[in-house]
Amino acid sequence: MTNTTTALAALLTEEREAVLSEWLAGVRHGTARNIAGHDAQEAATILDALVRGIRAGGEPARFEAGPGTALRAALSDGSASRGAPGGPPRGTSRFVLAVKKPIFERIPRRVGNEAAGLTAAMWWVSELLDHAAQHTVD
Numbered sequence: 001m002t003n004t005t006t007a008l009a010a011l012l013t014e015e016r017e018a019v020l021s022e023w024l025a026g027v028r029h030g031t032a033r034n035i036a037g038h039d040a041q042e043a044a045t046i047l048d049a050l051v052r053g054i055r056a057g058g059e060p061a062r063f064e065a066g067p068g069t070a071l072r073a074a075l076s077d078g079s080a081s082r083g084a085p086g087g088p089p090r091g092t093s094r095f096v097l098a099v100k101k102p103i104f105e106r107i108p109r110r111v112g113n114e115a116a117g118l119t120a121a122m123w124w125v126s127e128l129l130d131h132a133a134q135h136t137v138d
Contacts, residue, residue, distance in 0.1 A: 019106070023102050049074040060127035063132070
């Protein structure tokens with residue numbers, strides 16, 4: 001693992017409950033509109049799968065490769081459950097993207113305020129979650 005991925009895995013593990021809480025609060029209070037129906041268990045499953053993928057060496061550029069299997073499965077399950085009652089796939093995509101805010105807010109505490117480190121970590125998370133969100137609509 002790189003310094004960036006080590007820091008991100010630690011962040012998502014050590015601050016798991018806070019990230020989940022803020023993610024769901026953001027969903028409920030409109031920072032991510034039109035994504036009702038997603039629940040805490042679904043969020044926890046996605047976040048835990050994200051951490052497993054990071055620890056297994058997953059990289060955004062290789063999202064469809066082996067380390068991302070658990071995350072792709074969790075995303076597909078969420079999309080399928082949302083699609084069954086007629087919900088649009090974009091709802092799951094928006095739900096996934098809504099976790100960026102609580103993660104981004106914590107990154108400086110993990111990697112410091114040095115521009116290169118912040119940029120690398122935020123770009124890594126953004127690129128991975130963009131791939132994850134796209135996976136839900138493909």
